[in-house]
Every structure is written in C-alpha cells, then in structure tokens.
Amino acid sequence: MITFKRTIIAAMAALSTLSGNASAISLEPVEGLNVQQPYYAPENFVQQTDMPVVNIQGVQPADYAKIFEAQIGEQVRRGIKEAEYVYQLAGIELTSFEKRSTKVLENSRKLNPEYFDIVEALAKVGGITVEEMFTLSQLDAALASAADTSLRGCTTVSFDGTGVVGQVNDTPSLSGGNYWVLQADDFIQVMASGFYGSGQTMGKDLGVVINFQGTDSKGVGLDSSMAIELGALQNYIVRHAKSVDEAIKILDKHRTVVASHFNFADRQGNTVGVEMLSGTNYVIKRDAGIGHANHSERPGVMQAFAESIGMPKRNKERTIATAYTEWRADFAQQFIDNTPEGNIDAAKYVLNTKPIAQHAAYGSDFITTLTAVIDTKAGCMEVAPGVGEWNDFKKVCFIPTK
Incomplete structure (x- = not known):
C-alpha cells in the first residue's frame, strides 16, 4: 500500500523514458540517496532509525490527542505539511478534492466510527479539521485521479498453515x-506519513497487508456507496x-478508491489474496500461500499489458x-512454494531479497x-x-490474556 507522498508516479517506474507513453511528476531523491548505484551492490541507506510505538490500550478516546501530541506530535504535523505540498505539486486543489x-x-x-476517534484526535494534534485530515489521508486516490496511469508499489507474501503474512512498502524515497x-x-496498525493508516494491520484473529495494483485494475469512484478509505477499511x-473467509465477505461489500490487493492470514493458518476491484473481486487461494506484486493474477493480464507497451518478450x-x-x-511465489519453513524469519528473508527489496538504481529513487x-x-x-537487513525490527505484540 503504498502511500505516495511527494510524487505522482506512473504505472512503471521508468516507463516514461523507455516507451514514451506515460508521464510522471517527481522530485529529487532524498538527500544522500545515490540513484545511479549498481543494482546488485547498493549502498546501505537508512532514512528512519527509530519506529515509535504509541500505545492506547485501555485509553479513552477523549485522551487520544494528549498521547499523540506527547509522542508523535511533530511527526503528525510534518506529515500534514508534506501531504499538502504534494497536493500543490500535483495541481490538485485540496478544498475541491x-x-x-x-x-x-x-x-x-x-x-x-471507532477509527474516526483516532482520526479526530490526530486532526486536533495537526491543527486541522477532520475533513481536511481525512482528505489528506486520501492522497493515493487524489494522485490516481490526476494521473493517466495506475499507481503501484509493494510486494506481499503469506505462508499457508503458519499465520504469517508480510510485505515491503515501496515508495519514492521522499x-x-x-x-x-x-x-x-x-488491533495493531502501522501509520504512514505521520498521520494515517498504512497497509499493515493485525487484529486478534487476522493479519492483513496490501499492495496497489496496476495494469487493467481500477478501484471504485469517489461517489460510490462501496468506497471506504484504506486505513479505515483495514482497521474494520x-x-x-475472525477468519480469511469472513474477510472475503466484508470485501464483497466494500472497496477502496484505488485498486488494491489484500493478502490475509488468520490464526488458523489460512491464507487468501483478494484483488479488490471495481466489479467482482478476484480471490486467490494457493496451497502454500500467496505472493503478489502489482499486476492482476488473472490469466493473460500481464502478457497483454506488456504487449500494449511494445514489449512482448521479457528482457x-x-x-x-x-x-x-x-x-x-x-x-x-517460487519462494513460498518451495521453502521448508513459512515463519517470520522466512518472511524477513524473502522480503529482504532482490528483486523484492527495492534499492535505488537505474536512475530511479523508488525504494523500499x-x-x-x-x-x-x-x-x-x-x-x-x-x-529490514539495514535496520532493526521493532516487535509489537498483544498482551496475552489469561
């Protein structure tokens, strides 16, 4: 799920220079990132060393803002300013959107409504209205509405039988x-850009990660009765x-504005992938688990897409x-189908491995x-x-119940 903050990125990271039929607006890479480095020998690059954990267990909603201000107030305000800047860069009028x-x-x-208790508290910390906070959290949808091609990023994996699911979040470096x-x-949920729900969320019975889709996939319109903001939907x-099957049923009724793939694992060890589209969802079930990137798994989609950009053969x-x-x-998918273990360490290993782990190369600053x-x-x-191999993992767990 990526969340794209300082860029409109076309469906392919470098397609604008290779095929001439897509365009992108982007800024310079973040300071210190070498986009011309060798693909197989990248320099270590760490943007963020600490992962704050904000604990609101047992806290009343009226006290959320006080806790947020004390622990991540500066991150919230920084994220809001950056999101506002992207709207300006993209030529999207915030009030209109x-x-x-x-x-x-x-x-x-x-x-x-419980999720909106959090949104309202973060808006208070940011000094803006709930409506503006919510609109800024819809940045991916805003950018998709301004771009001719699909937004995309991230790889997700799940391992059947183990309850393990994971992803890399790939975005422009800024x-x-x-x-x-x-x-x-x-629930435990990653928050992106300082103030809104990202694509990695865990409940007591279910875990989910997400990646955007491209090619022929479309989400629903902003005026659809099915349209739900990503963070709110994952949280719900x-x-x-209680299971992946119940999650499928929920996604039969609700959609996000940008076409997305949800990768689920539950406590019983079941896994499922759901390509959440404007029409009927495409459900993926495989014996060993699911690996998914940024194209639909429906037969023939990727080959047709490649041929449409004049590249019928892989090179x-x-x-x-x-x-x-x-x-x-x-x-x-090859890793998932063949690894003898599908545990946390296996997930970390494959997510840290090229081509899944994205490093700057070929002039692109699109990175994990x-x-x-x-x-x-x-x-x-x-x-x-x-x-992950360049930074420490922060482990956050539910308190065991007796």
Whole structure:
C-alpha cells in the first residue's frame, strides 16, 4: 500500500523514458540517496532509525490527542505539511478534492466510527479539521485521479498453515522516514506519513497487508456507496473478521478508491489474496500461500499489458519498465512454494531479497521504505523502516490474556 507522498508516479517506474507513453511528476531523491548505484551492490541507506510505538490500550478516546501530541506530535504535523505540498505539486486543489471525497468520508465514518476517534484526535494534534485530515489521508486516490496511469508499489507474501503474512512498502524515497505503530486493545496498525493508516494491520484473529495494483485494475469512484478509505477499511476488517473467509465477505461489500490487493492470514493458518476491484473481486487461494506484486493474477493480464507497451518478450528493458512486478511476483511465489519453513524469519528473508527489496538504481529513487511481518498465531507484528537487513525490527505484540 503504498502511500505516495511527494510524487505522482506512473504505472512503471521508468516507463516514461523507455516507451514514451506515460508521464510522471517527481522530485529529487532524498538527500544522500545515490540513484545511479549498481543494482546488485547498493549502498546501505537508512532514512528512519527509530519506529515509535504509541500505545492506547485501555485509553479513552477523549485522551487520544494528549498521547499523540506527547509522542508523535511533530511527526503528525510534518506529515500534514508534506501531504499538502504534494497536493500543490500535483495541481490538485485540496478544498475541491475534499468536496469530491465527501461520500468516502461518510461511508468510512459510518462503517468504522471507532477509527474516526483516532482520526479526530490526530486532526486536533495537526491543527486541522477532520475533513481536511481525512482528505489528506486520501492522497493515493487524489494522485490516481490526476494521473493517466495506475499507481503501484509493494510486494506481499503469506505462508499457508503458519499465520504469517508480510510485505515491503515501496515508495519514492521522499515518502519514507515518517512511520509509527499504533497499538490498541484489539488491533495493531502501522501509520504512514505521520498521520494515517498504512497497509499493515493485525487484529486478534487476522493479519492483513496490501499492495496497489496496476495494469487493467481500477478501484471504485469517489461517489460510490462501496468506497471506504484504506486505513479505515483495514482497521474494520481485522477487528470484525475472525477468519480469511469472513474477510472475503466484508470485501464483497466494500472497496477502496484505488485498486488494491489484500493478502490475509488468520490464526488458523489460512491464507487468501483478494484483488479488490471495481466489479467482482478476484480471490486467490494457493496451497502454500500467496505472493503478489502489482499486476492482476488473472490469466493473460500481464502478457497483454506488456504487449500494449511494445514489449512482448521479457528482457532488461521490460523488467525495468514494469517496475519488476512480474519478476517480484514470480520470485515471491517460487519462494513460498518451495521453502521448508513459512515463519517470520522466512518472511524477513524473502522480503529482504532482490528483486523484492527495492534499492535505488537505474536512475530511479523508488525504494523500499518499510518492511513489516505479522505472525497472527503469536499475535505479534515486526516492523522495520526501510529494508529490514539495514535496520532493526521493532516487535509489537498483544498482551496475552489469561
């Protein structure tokens, strides 16, 4: 799930220079990042060394703002300023998009009022209205509405039988460096850009991670009765679904504005992938688990997409142009199908390995800004800013009940 903050990125990271039929607006790489480094010998690059954990277990909603201000107030205000800047950069008028997002706000608040207690507290810390806070958290949808091609990023993996699911969050480099973890009584959720729910969430019975889709996939419109903001929807699912099958049923009724793939694992060890589209969802179940990148797994989709950009055969140019999505998906699924273990260490290993772990290369600053793994059976999430092998994982667990 990526969240794209300082860029509009086209469906392929380098396609604008390779095929001439897509465009992107981007800024310079974050300071200190060498985008011309060798692909297989990258320099260690760490944007964020600490992963704050904000614990609101047993806290009343009226006290959320006080806790947020004390622990991550500066991160919230920094994230808001950066998001406002991206709207300006993209030529998207914030007030106008806020009006267009009214239905998504109404749907999300109705579905998950408990999550909006958090949104309201963060808005208070940020010194803005709830409506503006919510609109800024819809940044991916705003950018998608302004771009001709799909937004994309991230690779997800799940291991059947073990309850383990994980992902890398891939974004332009300037989108990293401002993650924190929110720990509540019945969920643990990564927060991105300092103030909104990211794509990694765990409940007492279910864990979920997410990646955006590209190619022929589309989400629903802003005025759809099914449209729900990503953070609110994930939060609702993990607090209400007891199994992957119940999660599938929830996604039959609700959608996000940007086409997304949800990768689930539950405490019973079941896994499922759901390509959440504007029409009927595409459900993926495999014996060993699910590896997924940024194209639909429906037969023939990726080949048709490659042919549409004039690259029917796999080669270096096509691999770079498609942001490694074919390679990443194939690599992840091969690992899942063949590894003798599907535990947390296995997830960390494959997520830290190329091509899944994204490092700056070929002139692109599209990199892994977060690595997260969830063990639903143990009730623990481990999160590292950036590439996991270059940083420490922070482990956050539910308090065991007697």
